[in-house]
Amino acid sequence: TSAQDYALETRDLGKSFAGFYAVKGVNLQVRRGSVHALIGPNGAGKTTCFNLLTKTLSPTTGKVFLEGRDITRLRTAQVAKLGLVRSFQISATFPHLTCLENVRVALQSDYGKSFRFWSPISAVSELNARAVELLERVGLANALDLTAAELSYGKKRALEIATTLALDPKVLLLDEPTAGMGHEDIEPITKMISEVSDGRTILIVEHNLSVVATLCERITVLQHGEVLTEGTYDEVANDPDVITAYMGG
Ligand code: ADP
Secondary structure, three states, X not given: OOHXXXXXXXXXXXXXXXXXXXXXXXXXXXXOOOEEEEEOOOOOOHHHHHHHHOOOOOOOEEEEEEOOEEOOOOOHHHHHHOOEXXXXXXXXXXXXXXXXXXXXXXXXXXXXXOOXXXXXXHHHHHHHHHHHHHHHHOOOHXXXXXXXXHOXXXXXXXXXXXXXXXXXXXXXXXXXXXXXXXXXXXXXXXXXXXXXXXXXXXXXXXXXXXXXXXXXXXXXXXXXXXXXXXXXXXXXXXXXXXXXHHOOO
């Protein structure tokens, strides 16, 4: 595997808060077109890692590469324009707009590449068609005219993913997509992520290990800010160090 095969890569990534390294020497390699999980016990550094990738935080050490390009010194908006987008961050939904309107707004946003605000009238129907298509992909075909506020919790998350997809990201970061969901919502959201992952690179922080097992080809396990191990689900699940880490060792 060469460097070009990685959609997202970090080298020696580190972040210290007043001398305490929340993330330390992390080399993360996310293969192009794969679904990759970042897991680890509470306090392992997952959120800090995500914040470093999207440039919400600046690293103390190391570098971040998006498709081989060094993005370490760029800002969040620049990184988003290059195609690294985190769900539930830039594309928050508007509760009083309908699903269709929410996705249209995202398609027309600064970060959306395909459409601009002052598009000719002919582009409007194209815009609508694209919004409907994205909503169908996340299972909201029957909710086009419902407002975001009217949706169930699971469907709200699906709408958020649709607005993120509207930005046509190269790499999508999903921050605990099933957090706070009941069993009845977890299965459809997992299926939906699996469908939208087609041809796209996704890095996911997820606590539900059966969701990770279903979705992810590769898993990086963090502990105390460092990479404990990396591999397939079966490899990491059978790693004695991982078992100990999860039991609080
Ligand atoms: P995770 O997402 O895996 O639960 P975090 O990245 O949130 O882990 O946190 C990793 C460690 O860094 C924790 O010990 C946390 O207390 C610490 N930490 C995170 N953010 C800050 C901050 N802004 N200032 C000081 N310590 C922080």
